[in-house]
Amino acid sequence: MTKIAVQDVYSDDYSWCYGCGKLNEKGHQFKTRWEGEKTVTIFQPKSEHMAVPGFVYGGAIASLIDCHGTGSAALALHRQNGHEPGDGKEPPRFVTASLHVDFMKPTPQHVELKAVGDVEAIHPKKWRVTVEVFADSILCVKGEVIAVVMPDTFLQK
DSSP states (O other), X not given: OOSSOGXXXXXXXXXXXXXXOTTOTTSOOOXXXXXXXXXXXXXXXXXXXXXXXXXXXXXXXXXHHHHHHHHHHHHHHHXXXXXXXXXXXXXXOEEXXXXXXXXXXXXXXXXXEEEEEXXXXXXXXXXXXXXXXXXXXXXXXXXXXXXXXXXXXXXXX
């Protein structure tokens, strides 16, 4: 797996997301990296992410899929443009246009979760990311994110 996550090199203007913002001290601070041709985000649920004793709240998992999807799209477009995180070129920033989550099995609380993504361009500014979330080696959740390049109007300076 690559050492540098795409979220590590987002500009500070784009680093406040509750899910993946490196500057949001109370957020999850998800990190999305390449692992070969797939993308990976690791998440260790905390006790406050509980739905019922022993199981993770679905909203926390949806947040993981959401941010993993937008981070994966950013990695893919950045790579398509000839760059990798940490090479000095700022990656594009994506936002979620659509989020779909299917819970396959209850997700255990005290297990590291691994989101694995496959990325496909469906338009120059729109990408589909299919995501599988594993607890150990057990597939618990499947998701799909349609991510779009963040419009310039999102950031007011």
